[in-house]
Amino acid sequence: MKKNVACVINYGCQMNEYESQTVSKMLMGAGFEMSSNPDDAEVVILNTCTVRDNADLKVWHKLEHLLPQKRRSRRQKKIGLMGCMVAAQKEALLLKHPEIDFLITPAELQSIGKVLADVTARRFEDYSTYEVLTEGNAAAHRSYLPVQTGCNFNCTYCIVPAVKGREVNLSSVEILNKVHELVSQGVKEITLLGQTINSWRHEGLRFSDLLSRVAQKAPKIWIRFLTSHPVLFDEKILDVMRENPNLCPWVHIPAQSGSSRVLKAMKRGYTREAYLDLIGRIRETVPGVCLSTDMICGFPSETDEEFEETLSLLREVQYETAYLFHYSERQGTVAASMQESIPEEVRKDRLSKMIAVQREVQTEIYPRFIGRTEKVLVEAEAKRFENQYKGRTAGNIPVLFQHHENKIGSFVEIEIKEANSQSLFGDVV
Numbered sequence: 001m002k003k004n005v006a007c008v009i010n011y012g013c014q015m016n017e018y019e020s021q022t023v024s025k026m027l028m029g030a031g032f033e034m035s036s037n038p039d040d041a042e043v044v045i046l047n048t049c050t051v052r053d054n055a056d057l058k059v060w061h062k063l064e065h066l067l068p069q070k071r072r073s074r075r076q077k078k079i080g081l082m083g084c085m086v087a088a089q090k091e092a093l094l095l096k097h098p099e100i101d102f103l104i105t106p107a108e109l110q111s112i113g114k115v116l117a118d119v120t121a122r123r124f125e126d127y128s129t130y131e132v133l134t135e136g137n138a139a140a141h142r143s144y145l146p147v148q149t150g151c152n153f154n155c156t157y158c159i160v161p162a163v164k165g166r167e168v169n170l171s172s173v174e175i176l177n178k179v180h181e182l183v184s185q186g187v188k189e190i191t192l193l194g195q196t197i198n199s200w201r202h203e204g205l206r207f208s209d210l211l212s213r214v215a216q217k218a219p220k221i222w223i224r225f226l227t228s229h230p231v232l233f234d235e236k237i238l239d240v241m242r243e244n245p246n247l248c249p250w251v252h253i254p255a256q257s258g259s260s261r262v263l264k265a266m267k268r269g270y271t272r273e274a275y276l277d278l279i280g281r282i283r284e285t286v287p288g289v290c291l292s293t294d295m296i297c298g299f300p301s302e303t304d305e306e307f308e309e310t311l312s313l314l315r316e317v318q319y320e321t322a323y324l325f326h327y328s329e330r331q332g333t334v335a336a337s338m339q340e341s342i343p344e345e346v347r348k349d350r351l352s353k354m355i356a357v358q359r360e361v362q363t364e365i366y367p368r369f370i371g372r373t374e375k376v377l378v379e380a381e382a383k384r385f386e387n388q389y390k391g392r393t394a395g396n397i398p399v400l401f402q403h404h405e406n407k408i409g410s411f412v413e414i415e416i417k418e419a420n421s422q423s424l425f426g427d428v429v
């Protein structure tokens with residue numbers, strides 16, 4: 001263990017990523033050097049997720065690995081947890097590992113500065129002092145910007161409302177100030193974050209109004225938003241996307257299942273037909289739009305035929321990207337007490353089938369980009385070849401290209417020459 005070294009390990013969603021990076025910045029502000037190796041660090045923070053059971057398992061395993069180090073260091077090493085798993089399993093964590101130094105639920109995050117000060121005997125600023133500072137929450141050219149926390153839906157499989165609470169929206173003034181701050185720091189892309197972002201409302205404004213104001217406040221940079229709920233996706237959002245070229249033509253709109261019966265059991269609030277109707281309107285209104293989804297297979301009582309409907313939805317919509325999962329039981333949710341749970345091997349088999357179908361879809365649609373010139377924001381070096389870089393199109397499709405100059409953080413025009421099921425490949429124009 002090295003003194004004055006800290007490590008924050010992130011699990012889970014973009015919101016967690018944002019929070020982990022902000023806490024890393026706080027630790028640096030208090031004099032810590034950041035490391036990606038928890039074995040080296042004096043302070044280790046695990047920012048946990050509890051949406052799926054493998055996220056929980058990873059944290060339990062990490063604790064089994066780290067806590068003996070704490071004992072060997074005579075408790076000099078400090079280990080803390082933050083995030084959704086703390087809200088869901090605080091008692092279990094304390095019972096099994098009482099030597100953990102601190103546990104911070106999402107609702108308590110604003111007090112993390114005080115907690116860290118108590119544990120490390122150093123001076124920490126408030127969390128809000130660091131929030132949104134570019135270096136603290138993203139690579140310098142891209143930033144997440146949470147505009148909403150919590151969720152007012154009650155999908156029967158989901159633990160989020162229990163751990164994050166009811167929806168709370170930031171005001172448009174606060175959001176626009178943060179956008180201004182990020183733009184002045186040179187950010188090239190901002191992703192607005194919310195659990196059901198299109199439900200954002202504040203003082204008579206709707207999400208489409210907010211989107212329009214953000215787009216106009218930052219006309220030279222790319223704006224993205226996620227996650228959209230199909231029930232609340234009004235046409236005005238599409239009009240604003242069509243009218244503002246800096247709003248990326250990309251909509252992450254989870255279907256979760258292709259079966260209306262399963263959607264009802266999930267309490268999603270729409271049918272397959274209504275969802276497909278919405279997809280049609282999005283494709284019609286926003287030219288060249290790319291779509292992505294989250295999809296769950298193996299929900300309790302899902303039949304083979306209902307699962308086939310999910311596969312057929314993937315084929316029919318032809319999402320450019322998809323995040324595919326098998327159902328994972330979360331204690332405390334309605335679905336956890338449902339009868340007819342699907343055996344794990346069946347869930348895994350269905351997941352492999354979903355992945356294969358989505359790969360077929362991408363193999364079919366990515367070559368359509370060959371011959372086009374796409375604007376790409378360069379994100380990082382690609383490790384495979386020398387001078388190879390990776391970035392994303394406005395539609396959020398990965399692109400790889402080679403160039404003698406380091407273009408990270410710049411927009412480049414790439415002529416697409418090749419494609420496989422994962423990425424596009426091209427040359428700088």
Ligand code: SF4
Pocket residue numbers: 151152153154155158159160161195196229
């Ligand atoms: S909309 Fe449903 S799945 Fe999404 S966070 Fe809310 S409860 Fe969970």
